[in-house]
Amino acid sequence: MKIIETGFDGLYELEPNVFGDKRGYFFESFKKSLFVELGITEDFVQDNESFSVKGTLRGLHYQQNPHAQAKLVRVVSGKVLDVAVDLRKDSPTFGKHHTVILDAEKHNMFLVPAGFGHGFVALEDSVFTYKCSNYYNKESEGGVLWSDPVLNIDWGIENPIVSEKDQVLPTFDAYKQNPVF
Incomplete structure (x- = not known):
């Protein structure tokens, strides 16, 4: 497995070794001992999967402490633009x-540590799967507005399909007034 540094502490793109022939392909999407060798020691306890039609944008979400989650994300089919925003107030990359483009044909993954807001937009109809280092807790949900002008994220798509809940998340400036990480 190849680990690609992003310049953010704990945030990595991962490219597995894929073995393919005329029958198809095989790769290890998760092997705890290999992750530990790479310095990734997250203890994943829950797997989630979603389907999104092309143009769906989900995010930017996080879970507050003590239920904060690291996530290992990838697409099983399709392609998404995946986004991680550093929300750790003492981090040099705060804000x-x-x-990264996650592509089912490439089989790449994105390791998003706790303390990041996370979201994605489906560039094609996509099945998105992720491992979480903590159990989901509704009372710990948080988020930052996907279209926040301070964050200035280029989602690469006009007029995304966004849930009502995600359209009214707080701005980054509001988050900075009371950061949770």
Whole structure:
């Protein structure tokens, strides 16, 4: 597995070794001992999966402490633009974001540590799956507005399909008034 640094502490793109032939392909999407070798020690406890039609934007979400989650995300089919925003107030990359295209044909993954807002937009109809290092807790939900002008994220799409809940998330300036990480 190849680990790609992003310039953000704990945020990595991962490219697995894919073995393919005329029958198809095989790869290890998760192997705890290999992750530990790479310095990734998250203890994943829950897997989630979603389907999104092309143009759907989900995010930017996080879980507050003590239910904060690291996520290992990838697409099983399709392609998404995945976004992570550093919400850790003491981080040198606080308020900055990193994007990566997750592509089912490439099989790449994105490791998003706790303390980041996370979201994605489906560039094609996509099945999105992710491992979480903590259990989901509704009372710990949080988020930042996907279209926040301070964050200035280029989602690469006009007029995305966004849930009502995600359209009214707080701005980054509001988050900075009372940061949770």
